Amino acid sequence: MSTIPTDPIWIDQNHQLAELCERWRGQGAVAVDTEFMRSETFYPIAGLLQIGDGQGCYLIDPLAIDELEPLRALFQDPGVTKVLHACSEDLEVFQRWLGVLPEPLFDTQIGAAFAGLGFSIGYANLVNTLLEIDIPKGETRSDWLQRPLSVPQKKYAALDVAHMLVVYGKLLKMLRETGRVEWARADSADLVANAKAVPDxxxxxxxxxxxxxxxxxxxxxxxxxxxxxxxxxxxxxxxxxxxxxxxxxxxxxxxxxxxxxxxxxxxxxxxxxxxxxxxxxxxxxxxxxxxxxxxWPERLDPPLGRAEAPMMKALKRHVRGIAESLALPPELLVRKREYEAIVRSGLKGGAFELPPRLKGWRFELLGQGLLDAAEQQRSSLPDEEEEQ
Incomplete structure (x- = not known):
């Protein structure tokens, strides 16, 4: 097995970034991470962009680079998968700094969950689990806007992308064996869609x-x-x-x-x-x-209480059985607020409805079963007159 390059390569010239982006658009995937600051601001301030391509770990300086079109083109290139880990905050950085989001995207935390490696696993734990490599986390709370960055900061930042493509490859292999690649891709795409949503x-x-x-x-x-x-x-x-x-x-x-x-x-x-x-x-x-x-807004529904508890338990029992058969964490399949939404949809006596996220690939897996389980417990719900 060849040695994975981990030495940081500093990029602070526009022409350097343009040349690299052109090269990266010729490969199938790149690893991406960010370091940012936001303690005093609403929006995150980009302090560093890390990209790993299997040949090097490139640290791109947002404070020096001002020609961003090559990077935007890379992020929007449909032929290059952008691989990130637990990337919700990274997406905020890109939205503010670049005005675009990376697509297509694969989140290795999501991929790891579907591979049966645990729900919300951290990147260092994932690398250790799959590669038996320890990644130090000593610079987590560093000042990423200072210049120059220290040697430990640069090494830390480089390690966040050095092994990511190897991890991605291993996860894809595991997911293909269980037929779950598209599940992971769909949930990763949902992160981008949610980030694009216009705030109301x-x-x-x-x-x-x-x-x-x-x-x-x-x-x-x-x-x-x-x-x-x-x-x-x-x-x-x-x-x-x-x-x-x-x-x-x-x-x-x-x-x-x-x-x-x-x-x-x-x-x-x-x-x-x-x-x-x-x-x-x-x-x-x-x-x-x-x-x-x-x-004026209508009054909001109170939290669910004892009367709805039997239905909530039935829904969770249905999902737990499917999750156990797939060796997956139940919370990966259905979120707490989605159980509540199903219950609330039938409180007025109408048909039970599934939240949007449960109408995609999850519907074939457990959607109809959830609707059936809710219907079987309908008699346990208080009727509208009792609620009033």
Whole structure:
């Protein structure tokens, strides 16, 4: 077996990157990773791009490279699979820095899960499992915007892509033997599709865990404030919580202060937030309260309770049986919120429905069984009159 090159090769010239991208577009796959910073910003700041091609580990400097079209062309080349690991945050980096996402994409964490190596396995553990090679993680919290990068930083970054193509090849072999390659590719493609989705600021209030406790008028305020926070965080490039935390949004929706004095009485809206954002928050509340009642959001469903427990257990039992037969973790097949969505779809007496993700290849595997299991447990659900 030939030695895998692990020495970092620094790239900070436009012509170097252009030449490499042209070469990489002639091969079937490249390994990709990023290092970034985002502690003080909403958007991640690209500090380093690593690409491994089996011949070298290239560290591309985003702070020096400013001709990005060759890289965009590589990322959009349908003939080159971009191999990453647990890449959700990497996709955010590419979206902000390059304006494009890598397609087609193969996520080795997803591939490893379908290969039976565990759910959400870390990259270092995966390399150790498949190749018996230890990868140090000492530079995880480094400052990737400093220049020059230290020798340990460069070595660490290079190792993140040095072995990835070999890991990818081994995973493909394992997945082909079990007929699961397309499952892994489909779930990897879902990551890209989700990253492309246009954010709906008006629906962000739905992500607040206690929103179901609020009445419609309060929800109208919460919706307005949540949308304001999302827009402002992006426009100012500041973390959401630096503007106002969720607890503050919830309290504002409940109390609906109309002036500075009432605002100052709220314990979950800190003094610095009142000073910096107070006028804006009060104005948003007044706009929300001026909306006609017909435009207020409907009340949200409470968390599922005891009455729905038998159906939840039946659904999970069905999935667990299939997962065990395939030697796969059940959570890889169906997520918690998807079980809940199935149950909720039938609470009003209509037909049970599957969430979109369960209508692809998962439907053939377990979709109809989930619908049947739900229907068999329908009698355990409270009817609409009882809920009211």
């Amino acid at each position: 600021f008006e629906s962000y209030y739905l992500k607040l865990g206690s929103a179901w406790k609020l009445r419609r008028r309060e929800l109208a305020v919460l919706r307005r404030l949540s949308a304001w926070r999302e827009r402002e965080a992006r426009e100012r490039n500041r973390p959401r919580n630096r503007l106002i935390k969720e607890a503050g949004l919830w309290e504002l929706a409940r109390r609906q202060p109309s002036d500075r004095a009432q605002l100052q009485a709220l314990k979950d809206v800190p003094a610095h937030t009142q000073v910096e954002e107070g006028e804006a928050l009060l104005a948003e509340i007044q706009v929300a309260l001026a909306e006609p009642e017909s435009d």
